[in-house]
Amino acid sequence: MPELPEVETIARQLRARGVEGRQILSVRVEWPRTVEPLSVAVFCKELRGTTIDRISREGKWMMFSLSSGKTVMIHLRMAGSFSMESGPHDRLVLQLSGGLSLYYRHTRKFRRWKLVDDPQVILAKLGPDALTRRFTQNYFCEAMRERHRMIKPLILDQSIVAGLGNIYADEALWEAKIHPERLSDSLGDAELGNLFKAIKHVLTIGVRNRGTSLGDGKTNYRDVEGESGGHREKVKAYGRGGKPCERCGNPIKKIVVAQRGTHFCPSCQTI
């Protein structure tokens, strides 16, 4: 679920709720495999008594910089979320100073809380974050041209550009009118330029709308305030199989590309 805009929304809300600057009084791990690579006991001991100095984000990773010098790296995977109130599927709870509790929630138990000395060990494997200045059009075009792969799996590859997931990849390709199975080195300058701009655009709009949530079931994305994100009505391709393309009226088609459900307009996005 959470891609760059959802993680950014959650990070901003945690800051707004005043999580930065608070001390961690206690840690409760409800699903032990949430934590790695340390044992739960060591993990809790390392966190207890430290202060969360800063909350930041890079790609889909969220980082809590601790006063101990270590960093908690959190990846929300498919269904992770945070809340200030307890609820079903809480996997890890931080009791913070000032009477605040922070609940990490994940229906599917896809774990990922890492305590590291240096976040670069993980971040160095990522390409530039899609919404930073380090992600430039030149870099993007070069990266696409020097490979010979289908464009969709390539823009989902976090080692090339960090932040896109399945929803925003489909949205960016729809916006740039590029078929998801086009080979990366077959794309011209204009097409790559359009795709670059579309990636920045769909993610920026996603952040502005505080993320995307599809449907309204309990497993969908929720931000820290329990809201489902305002981007749902803005989605043009993802999850719209069979529905008319907003640009040309022909039905959006759903196919599978590199094992991921993929939605596109066969008449706007030609091979």
Add this chain to the structure above:
DNA sequence: GAAGACCTGCTA
């Protein structure tokens, strides 16, 4: 590349 693993819960 592709397929399986990690998991639960919703939908068809």
Add this chain to the structure above:
DNA sequence: TAGCAGGTCTTC
């Protein structure tokens, strides 16, 4: 009841 889900990882 089977299939599918916003994401990585590992192993062919």
